[in-house]
Amino acid sequence: MSQTRRVRLSTAAPLVWGVAGVAAVLAVWHGFGILVTPERTFFWFMTFADLVVAAIAFWLGRQWPRYADIESGGIVLLRQRIRFEAITEIRLGDVSAKPFWLAFWLPTSLVVGLIVAFTSASSYNREVVEFATENGRARLRWRRASGHDELVQAVRAARPDLEPRYGLDGNSPARDFSPRMSVGGGLLCAGLLLWGFFAGWSGLQLLDRSTVDEPVPVAATSSALRSATSHLTGYEPLPGVRAEYYSWPCARNNDLLLGPSPDVVDLHLKVVGRDVPPATADAIEARIRQDIGMDPDQYLFTLDRRTSDVAVDIPLVSGLHVEVFTGCVASADLPGLQRQLDEFAAAIGAGR
Structure with a gap:
């Protein structure tokens, strides 16, 4: 061998x-x-x-x-x-x-x-x-x-x-x-x-994918939206005015390399009525400010700073313009939050 x-x-x-x-x-x-x-x-x-x-x-x-x-x-x-x-x-x-x-x-x-x-x-x-x-x-x-x-x-x-x-x-x-x-x-x-x-x-x-603003628990965001919607009663229908939705990924701490997070997003509801008469639009916006506790000349308002980042934006522009921001939330929670924003939009007459 x-x-x-x-x-x-x-x-x-x-x-x-x-x-x-x-x-x-x-x-x-x-x-x-x-x-x-x-x-x-x-x-x-x-x-x-x-x-x-x-x-x-x-x-x-x-x-x-x-x-x-x-x-x-x-x-x-x-x-x-x-x-x-x-x-x-x-x-x-x-x-x-x-x-x-x-x-x-x-x-x-x-x-x-x-x-x-x-x-x-x-x-x-x-x-x-x-x-x-x-x-x-x-x-x-x-x-x-x-x-x-x-x-x-x-x-x-x-x-x-x-x-x-x-x-x-x-x-x-x-x-x-x-x-x-x-x-x-x-x-x-x-x-x-x-x-x-x-x-x-x-x-x-990749080990640090955290965002600058941590996602707010969906329960707190939902509670703020429900509370605001509950105060919006008695609005007339606004034919032709529709709710539009946009979402922005929230910035990461490591944003330069990783970019914004697709898992943590800020959902925006925008209700814009360009054909609504100026007097009617001003009256609706003034009433919304009053119902949710905004000052008459305030255009950006956070509903509950202690528990959520939900904010309402009513800029001083011609025509009807109302936006609601959820703040940074988990993307998995978007369907439920969008349904609640639908209720907010319907409460002020959009889509009715």
Whole structure:
């Protein structure tokens, strides 16, 4: 029974798989952010960025094995088997990872980037081995020589006729089974760091979706509306005057990023009669002010400041114009509150 030996290549594979997992989780979380911030496009962008990062990390994770398995007949890298007898050439050498670290640090920290720039390139060297076959070349890199030496010794033991050649042919294409540590990789990691910052920061913002004005309990709002409506009796019908409704999402404490809340809204009833004669409109508005306890020259009045934010607005404009605001309430309570506002509008003659 043949014995399989494992040679560690790099820790890049588990790292990129970890990044893929984190990006997938953040894509779900930022996708939730799309639902709770319908007026903002930021979380659409972040969800797309998360999916791009997850896809790239997933692809890289499939390119870079964590180990090379040395078997009796060859070397297994991922699912690709390189038979010893198929190897036609062994090349050894070293390359510097300094371009990678320069590309990573200069955009992220100029001080560290300058330190790297003035450091000897040889201090970033990686040991490289290439195995050539008729089907192409396989290239592997190590930070330390131990894994490199073990793999070369295994091939030399199986193929004593092959003498390693020193010096790498940069013009020969090869399949990389470990990170190339190039300028492109450094820029990619710098972009990953930038993504990580914004993804984490924006994800934390979703934990605070509170509004500046907390939603008033529906019982208090309903009580204020019922009390006001009960005082509005004996009004003549106003043919052609209809009740109109508008709702505004209430501002969040974190309004800049999240935008207003779709779950906490301010419902407005507007009763406007442009064709109502001015004298009739003035008389109706004066009577409404008197019935609900407003001063004759007051145009904005809160019905019960202690328990609710329900307010009545009767601006000094020509024609009939009456508005009622519920203040910030839960959107789930809107149907019931609108029915009560219908009763308010009907009490002053609208729709009758």
